[in-house]
Amino acid sequence: MFSSKEEFKKTFTDRIESKGTEKSLELAHEILWEMTNDWIQESWKRTNQLYEENHEKQLYYISIEFLIGRVLGQNLINLNFYNLVKEGLDELGIELSEIEELEIEPGLGNGGLGRLAACFMDSLASLELPGHGYGLRYRGGLFTQHFVNGNQTEQPTNWIKDKNNVDTRREDLAVDIPYYGEVQLVMGLDGMRTKIENPEWVKAVPYDIPIVGANGGTVNTLRLWQAEVSNRSSSVGKEYAVYERETAHITDRLYPDDSLETGKILRLKQQYLLCSASLQNIISNHKSSLEKLPESIAIQINDTHPALAVPELMRILIDDFSWDWERAWDVTTRTISYTNHTILEEAMEKWDSHLIQSLLPRIFLIIEEIDRRFKESLQNQGKDDETLRKLSIIEDGVIKMAVLAVVGSYRVNGVAKLHTEILKKREMKELNEQFPNKFHNKTNGITHRRWLIKANQELSGLVTEAIGSQWMKEPERLSELHYFSQNQSFLQNFQEIKSLKKEQLIHHLQRDQNIIVDPSSIFDIHIKRFHGYKRQLMNILHIQMLYDRIKRDSTYRPYPRTFFFGGKAAPSYHFAKQVIKMINTVATKVNNDPLARQHLHIVFVENYNVTQAEYLIPAADVSEQISTASKEASGTGNMKFMMNGALTIGTFDGANVEIFEQVGQENAFVFGMRAEQVMDYEKNHSYNPKEIIESDVEIEKLMEELVKGDWTEGKANADFIVGQLLHEGDPYFVLKDLQSYAKAHEKILDAYENPIKWAEMGVENIAASGIFSSDRTIQQYSDDVWHLTKVPSIY
Structure with missing residues (x-):
């Protein structure tokens, strides 16, 4: 770190001169990135050393999205270096804002889910709590939006450059992920073991992004997995070029179109790669404390996308460490907690059983066994058929991921008071009655360091x-x-x-x-x-x-x-x-x-x-x-x-x-x-939008204009809008x-x-x-769910 503006200017100028190339804004951007990363690396290394020495409980936050935004300026803010750098560059005739504009925003998220995860990472580091993120490194991101004749078009977000300053490849931590294959029982030295024969292997390679906390003292890690060809790929029963292309697609885009079965399979591949790679990595770091895993770590799954973490942790403990079911289930359900982010039926993820059975045969068997044992316990409690149906993880050939996540976790939270109450009283009423102490609220927050200070x-x-x-x-x-x-x-x-x-x-x-x-x-x-x-x-x-x-x-x-x-x-x-x-x-x-x-x-x-x-x-x-x-x-x-x-x-x-x-x-x-009025209309099917139209002259005229196409362009556009408002009953x-x-x-x-x-x-x-502020949210999670201890940084 620099003690003065003059020291910064000298080092910056020296590095520029050492390049021996024509001065440009791009070169200034490169040098500032290098200098910032140098400052961060020291704190990052020190933070990890402190965690190892203190043996404090670690949090692992698994999310399909991390909408982190531009990194350089925020890191300078959190390092308390932004103003010094800005003033120094001003005196050198360089605008810091113009350097920041050269950074392409990583396409790692879409909306509130991903931005929340990013805010949480910032707050964990700023509160000096040992918490790290696991996500996917999407090469093409969500998509870059452009308008052509008013219509949205989607292009890849090409944020990954040859000289990438945002993340660091960790080839040494790569793991292999199996898809497809057949489940076989084999006799080992420690008894019968389950093995996957003839799977399609994919290598998951981690890329690490430092998460800089306020004052730059604590630097946690966001680890993103990228799908690549595995050295074990000789077992793939298809042309190598096809396998290579399909492998690259796994982490190509966020939320691939799942309207067709090929898209559904791709989404499942993404979700399993995220869960399996993350859990393999986590367990490898805590092998010595598996017996006390819930005291050593906490795993938070952000919505249902990482719900496969439940059966995957079971698989690792049973297949890789020869644990019996009861022992593995006890540890799993005291280690994983789950955040629900929706009450919309369409967003409560459900997967056809045959897809998971084909793609992830061992995981499917574990989900089946979780469901069988849970149903058996419910029947022993005398639950009626309707309650059994609602609490089933597998129903009519469909796996309900939200139910799996609730059953397999020790705490479940909503993200606002109203949302949590709706979950408990309506959407997950039976689950809340079955697990009355499991549900709780943690209202979301935002990091004021990004949204006000920056x-x-x-x-x-x-x-x-x-x-x-x-x-x-x-x-x-x-x-x-x-x-x-x-x-x-x-x-x-x-x-x-x-x-x-x-x-x-x-x-x-x-x-x-x-x-x-x-x-x-x-x-x-x-x-x-x-x-x-x-x-x-x-x-x-x-x-x-x-x-x-x-x-x-x-x-x-x-x-x-x-x-x-x-x-x-x-x-x-x-x-x-x-x-x-x-x-x-x-x-x-x-x-x-x-x-x-x-x-x-x-x-x-x-x-x-x-x-x-x-x-x-x-x-x-x-x-x-x-x-x-x-x-x-x-x-x-x-x-x-x-x-x-x-x-x-x-x-x-x-x-x-x-x-x-x-x-x-x-x-x-x-x-x-109010919410209760909406839910009453939905429950009784008593809302009729035609009554609104017929009783309101202004709205009636508006609908006439829509039907005629006065405010739309083309019949298809008008039909979509009018169709939802009239023929589909104006569902919102x-x-x-x-x-x-x-x-x-x-x-x-x-x-x-x-x-x-x-x-x-x-x-x-x-x-x-x-x-x-997300600082409040994270402190509540830490106190009530994760039970983390601060690890003060050494400045």
């Missing part, structure tokens, strides 16, 4: 100037800002920073998409994964209503608003892709209308990712959190906006409920049905909540007319946001 350095500086710097270590001390919501000087500075962040976003969009935005307009931002329940459709239908009113009512001239959208639809999710197409079509119509354009502007930010979010969130006036009540498990975008002083328009759903509790409904715009209650949503927007316009009051509300949101 993304909004100007606001961070203002906060520190007002209340001191201790809030960076203890984010709940942001509550001290409540006093400053009445301080006129502070409010003025807050408004100026908001205007600056808007200008920075405008510059970014103009450079990347050639879009010009009115900086004085209300920035209303809706950025998240595209899904029916997140109701981007309701947002764009409301904009159409506003357009119609402006065109027909000469007295209606509302304050200018810019509506920002951002997000990706899964390649096989055709409805979501049609909503994207519709938004772009409506944008073209609205943005090119001379009258409407004075009051409404629609911007769809292409290829939304962490980097885009770091521009959008600090610039937001309004945060759109409008999911159908009871459908959003938590949401974390709501927390990021809140922490940056945006006001939420939202339903009583997910963590919105807790946000409204913290900030007060007077500092937000709440609308729509868009029309039911539409007028309530419109009225909430009217309240937004009224409130914005008083800029001082608006600023006060924004500051109150920041002041109430500290509890939503």
Whole structure:
């Protein structure tokens, strides 16, 4: 580490000169990466040594996604080096921001699930807790989104370069993973053993990314597995070229299209490679303490994608270490804990038994035995047939991964109070009754180091100037800002920073998409994964209503608003892709209308990712959190906006409920049905969208325009939208909540007319946001679930 700016400048300049090549921004980027990595390596090595010496319990967090965003700038922030480096480079005539822009964001996640995992990694290291991540190294990432005639297209995200500074290959830790083959019993020195004959072997090679905690003292590890050809591949009964291509595909893309069986097999291959490689690696590090494994380690599976960790740990203990079933099951179910992230039936993963039986024959036998023994215990308890059916892991040839995860873990958590209660009382009611002490809540959080200190350095500086710097270590001390919501000087500075962040976003969009935005307009931002329940459709239908009113009512001239959208639809999710197409079509119509354009502007930010979010969130006036009540498990975008002083328009759903509790409904715009109302409609099948249309002239006109295709482009686009709203019964209650949503927007316009009051509300949101730091979430997990002990770093 450098003690002064001058020392940094000298070392940086010396390294530049030593290259003997023409100076360029790319060279500066390379040198800064090298220097940063040098600083990190020392702490990384020291952290691992401390863990070995202290023999403290280790956490292993297994997730199919880690949406880590750009790494260089965040590492400099966490090393407390960012300002020194920025000032030093400024004096050398180099912009640090331009160096950061050269970094391609790793395509390792999609939405909240992956970003949560990244925030958790940051908090574990910052709290000096021994916790590491396991994921997959996707060569092509999720995908890079582009629009062609308003339609989403998907291209690989080519983030892995020849000279890759983000991760380090660990060939020495590679393991082999078997697929297919036949299960055989063989006699060994220690009795009968199970063996897979003639499998298709794939090598999993780990790549390690250092996770730098606050102050740079603790550096944990994110280990990502990449599928490659195995040296044992001679046993593959197919052409080598085919095997090589199929192997590469395993870690090529996040979430391959599983609408066909080939896609389902690929997803299962991904999930098993993640679980098997991770557990083989974990067990190899703890062979000496297998008898006390639950006291030595904790394994957290992030949603059902890693649920195969349950039978895989059983396989390792039984087949590789000759344990009996009871002993292995006792250790497994005291080592693994499970986070549930959804109440949507479609997202509760289920796999056809024949697929797992064919691809993973030994794992299938273990799942069958888990299911048999569990059912036997339930029958002995006198459970009725309906309860047995709901609690079955295997039912009618389908393996229910969420049930497997619950049965095979010692703790199960939801990610917001409302979500957890719905799991316990409805979606997993029978499981909760069977395991009454297993379910608990851990409301999600975000790392304030990324989403305030890094993304909004100007606001961070203002906060520190007002209340001191201790809030960076203890984010709940942001509550001290409540006093400053009445301080006129502070409010003025807050408004100026908001205007600056808007200008920075405008510059970014103009450079990347050639879009010009009115900086004085209300920035209303809706950025998240595209899904029916997140109701981007309701947002764009409301904009159409506003357009119609402006065109027909000469007295209606509302304050200018810019509506920002951002997000990706899964390649096989055709409805979501049609909503994207519709938004772009409506944008073209609205943005090119001379009258409407004075009051409404629609911007769809292409290829939304962490980097885009770091521009959008600090610039937001309004945060759109409008999911159908009871459908959003938590949401974390709501927390990021809140922490940056945006006001939420939202339903009583997910963590919105807790946000409204913290900030007060007077500092937000709440609308729509409650969760119990939605669930009552669903239970009784009593919602009829046609009744809404027939009783509301404005909505009736809107639907007529949709049916005619006035707001869509092509019959297919109109049919998808109208089809869900009418023929499929409006499953996400868009029309039911539409007028309530419109009225909430009217309240937004009224409130914005008083800029001082608006600023006060924004500051109150920041002041109430500290509890939503992922530091709080991780400390709760550590105290209640993992039972970790801090390992203080030695500076």
